[in-house]
Each structure stands twice: as C-alpha cells, then as structure tokens.
Amino acid sequence: MAIRQGRYTLMLPSRPVITGSAAVGAKKEGEGPLGAEFDKIFEDATTGEATWEKAESALHREAVIRALAAAGASPSEADMIFAGDLLNQCTGTTFGIRELDMPFAGLFGACSTMSLSLALAGIMTDSGALRMAVASTSSHFCSAEKQFRMPLEYGGQRCPTAQWTATAAGAAVVEAQGDGPHIEAVLIGRIQDLGIKDANNMGAAMAPAACSTIIDFLRDTNTSPEEYDMILTGDLGSVGSQLLLELMQKQEGVDIGGVHADCGMMLYDLNGQDVHAGASGCGCSGAVVCSYIMRRLKAGELKRVLFVGTGALMSPVSSLQGESIPSIAHGVLLTN
C-alpha cells in the first residue's frame, strides 16, 4: 500500500515491476539517434491505414501487444489499462485498443500521459487492486498537426521554438512481481502556469511544471540531484530544458545540469532532422522511456531514474481565445 512521504510523494513499498515494455515509431523516429532501440519501425507513416487517426491507433495497439508479449502475457490477462493520447476524446487510444477486451481507464495528461499512466498503474498494482496493469500512450505527427496546427501540405514556416510531434507509441506492463525495473515512488503533479501563450513554444510553457514536480520530489524524499543517475523530463525540447535549468537555479538554487536529460532532445537529431527545438507528443517520452530507458535500467547501466513527463494542457480553442498554457508534470522514480 502506498505511503505518503512529505506533501506530494507516494512511495510504493512493494516496488511494482515493469515486466515488459515496447516502443514503436515511424521512419523519422527510426532515422533518429534512438532508431535501433525501437521494437518496430513502420516505414510508412500511414501504417497502411486510410486515415492518420487510424494510423495512430495502429501504433498504439502495436505497442500494447508488443509490451504484453515482452512480459509473456496476453491482453486478456491484464487487469486494467491506463492510456491516453492527444486526439479529441482520446480516440487514438480507444479505437486502437477496443478489440483487446481489457478494463480501460482513459487518461488525458497531454504529453505527460506516459508518466501519469505509469504512476497510476504503479499505485494500483502496489495497492493489490491489480495484478497486472498496462500503461500506454501514443501520438502521430500528422493527426496532431491536423488537430492543433495547419494542414500538412500548407506552405508555412515553423518557428525555431516549435517542436516536432513524434509518430510513436510506448507501452509498459506493470506487475506486482516479476523481473524488470521497479516503480519505487510516484508524484502526481500540480498544474502550473507562468503565462506563456505561444502554442509554438510549449517547452517554455511546460518548464515551470517540470521544475515544481522535481523540486517537490527532491524535498519530499530529502534527496539531492546527485543521488539520481538521471532526471529525465518528457518533452521540454532545447528551449524548455534551458529554462528548466534556469528556473531550478533561480527559484531553489538547485543545479540538475549534471543529471538532466530530456526525451524531446533524445528522440531526433536536433540539427540533422529539421525538428527545431526537439520532439514532443505523448509518444515522445512514451517511446524513449519504454525502449532506451527501460533497457538501460534492466542492464544496470542506469540505476535510479526520476522520469518527469511533461504536458501542455491547452486546446486549439483555448489558444484561439488567447488563454495562457497551463501545464503539468508527473514524476515516476524508476529503479533497477
């Protein structure tokens, strides 16, 4: 049963195990620095489907099935799946997993969904309510552009702070027992908003949320950044990462520069792949954590990773109405 430590952190004494995980992506993700880490790369971003939305659902389903297979399980064995994505009403997820016949808890955490789903799967497994839970998320560049920005063939210019929505999905299977990395503690974040309105600069909008969650976690657990092999943010990109380091210094006098990494800066080659400030989208941290990070934890190359998924909670309507961008970050302490 989870034990509250400090104000916001929940320690999971049974240390739920991530017994299997999988990441799938498309051609651009396959060509990035983490290309070889993916379990499957779809050379065609349509995945053979008629619409971009169906393609995203196919990615999601593929990741879930592969993660379960890696855990040696079938969909019918899972007690619950926690999942979500960026599309309206989270159809990327629901249409993808509708045939899998699993109890489903739909989540919206924007790009923080991987950390939110892992956290909830961890808490529920630790409590004994679930024996096996799945945490998953997806995003697709084309379906996201269509919903949030301009049509694909529109001849516009992207600004240097813009990030590239990953065409990818990640899934992890969390069990009470087994072999694999552990979920040691989780922290459900608080919404932060420092007034950024530019939907083309989501890194800047999300950095304050990451800062607050990291600070809360370090304070609650009475630890310092040096005690982690990595403090991994979701998708702040180059602009947001720089702002996070500055905020941590200015607000709390804490320097995480030595251990900080960001999934948004790892997925693509920032200079060679024309992605401006880096990657974003639920699938970005979903894929990086469920492939590269899990493998390093399993191999013992990483021992303690504080994964802080970040999400910008705006909609196309709120942006048009001139609202600022509230953001969120959830922390999950992964250990080997």
Added chain:
Amino acid sequence: MSITDKEYDKMAKKAAPPSPKGLNMIKAFLVGGAICALGEGLYKLFERLGVNEDGVRALVPITLIVLTAILTAFGVFDKIAKHSGAGTIVPITGFANSVVAPAMEFQSEGRILGTGAEMFKIAGPVIVYGSSAAVVYGLIYWITQR
C-alpha cells in the same frame, strides 16, 4: 524565490532562438521575385500566342493557381514554402496552396463536411476581409469622385 509571469516571459524570450530573419528575407525576395518573373513570362507568352488583354489577365493567375495546386498535391509546394516563407505566401500561389492543402487534408471527413467545409479554413478570412476592404475602398471612391 518565486518568479512572476513578467520575469518568466523575459526569461522565455531570451531562451528562444531568433528566426534567421536576414536569410529568410533574402530567400523570400528571390523566390517571390522568381514567381513574379514567371507571371511576367506567362503574360508575354500568352500575348505572343494572340490572346487578347483580358484573356491574358485571366490566364496568368489561372496558370499559377493550377501549377500551385499540382505542386501542393504532389507534396512539393510546402517544401519550397518552408524556405521561401512570404515569397510563396504573398503571391497568388499562397492563396491557391491554402485552399488545396486543407481540401486534401480533410478528405477523410467526407466531401461535404470534410473537403467542402474545411477548404476555406485558411483562405476564408482572406476572402471575407478582402471583399470587405473592397467595399470600403469602393465607398471612399464613390464619395470622393462623385
């Protein structure tokens, strides 16, 4: 110490890399100029083919629009426009692209509420405010020249 929205805004502006404005302007000027030169060339060509002046004035933009529509459909236009920015948006090519691109994108939502309704998503405001400006201009002209 907590940071105010104003202070953070300053930090965010400082952290944001600037657009390469000089280079963008040069590329926009060259591509925009090339499109205008192409228009001029078409004008001369149609004239030489014996089309009368009214015909030429209609045929030149039509040719540029069709050309843009084809380049958009083949996924080439956005690759050029990524570099040239206003150089391709400002001439009639930009207008044509902004109609064809959403028409293609929303095909999956059907011919009526997809392609039909979304086609003028970007170009619609140009038509609304363009015609409104024409009305205002017409009124001023009518009042002052009467």
